[in-house]
Structures are given as C-alpha cells and as structure tokens.
Amino acid sequence: MRDGLFTMATDGSARLLGGWCGTCGERHFPSTASCPYCSAEDVTEAPLSPTGTLWSWTAVTAPPPGYGGEVPFGFGVVELPERIRVITRITEADPARLRRGQVMRLEIVPLHRGEDDRPVVTYAFGPDER
Numbered sequence: 001m002r003d004g005l006f007t008m009a010t011d012g013s014a015r016l017l018g019g020w021c022g023t024c025g026e027r028h029f030p031s032t033a034s035c036p037y038c039s040a041e042d043v044t045e046a047p048l049s050p051t052g053t054l055w056s057w058t059a060v061t062a063p064p065p066g067y068g069g070e071v072p073f074g075f076g077v078v079e080l081p082e083r084i085r086v087i088t089r090i091t092e093a094d095p096a097r098l099r100r101g102q103v104m105r106l107e108i109v110p111l112h113r114g115e116d117d118r119p120v121v122t123y124a125f126g127p128d129e130r
C-alpha cells in the first residue's frame with residue numbers, strides 16, 4: 001500500500017485523498033500528477049467523502065500472491081458522492097450480509113505485520129452503523 005492514499009481528519013475520521021483538476025473540475029482517485037480526463041497538470045490533492053454507496057462486491061477466499069493478511073476478505077466497488085467508484089476492501093467478508101446501495105463508511109484497518117513487525121494498515125469500507 002503506497003503512502004498518500006488516505007489521511008485522517010481532525011475529527012478522527014479517515015478520508016481518501018483524491019485529485020481535483022482545476023482545468024476541467026473532475027475528481028479522481030487515487031490522485032495522479034496529471035488529470036486522467038483532460039491531461040492538465042493542474043491537479044490538487046483533495047480529501048473525498050468518507051461515505052459512499054456499495055455498488056458491487058465479492059469475497060476473496062484465496063490469498064493473492066504476496067498477500068500476508070487473512071482470508072476471506074471482502075472486496076468491491078463503492079461509489080462516492082463525487083461520482084468516483086473506488087475499488088476497495090470491504091470489512092464485511094460475508095457477501096450475503098451486504099446489499100446494493102448500502103451506505104458504506106471508510107475505515108482504516110490492520111492488514112498484516114510488516115517485515116519490521118510494525119502493523120501495516122490499509123483503507124476499507126464497511127457498513128455505516130452510525
């Protein structure tokens with residue numbers, strides 16, 4: 001997981017860091033140096049909404065190559081109000097407990113222990129229970 005994908009807001013909630021293009025006004029995730037829509041380099045990093053709606057999902061039961069975390073884990077697509085679809089881990093691994101259009105909230109979750117035994121974290125979306 002590379003740095004700069006997410007940030008913690010002052011209220012403790014996590015936000016994904018997207019890019020906002022000053023030329024065409026489109027947003028994208030993850031942020032890139034040039035706009036994927038119009039190629040302008042007028043991109044500013046901007047936090048995205050912490051909640052979105054569940055668009056599609058599945059359970060990953062076989063660990064991908066190089067993956068040191070637990071299986072099964074949920075994986076899917078969450079659509080943010082900015083009209084961005086984020087491919088993401090889902091905290092709920094049982095597909096039967098999810099439904100299309102469900103409100104999902106961003107969370108930072110432990111993934112595995114790194115080589116130096118420090119915890120490695122990543123972002124995931126989970127059912128919004130607030």
Ligand SMILES: [Zn+2]
Nearest residue numbers: 021024035038
């Ligand atoms: Zn643009």
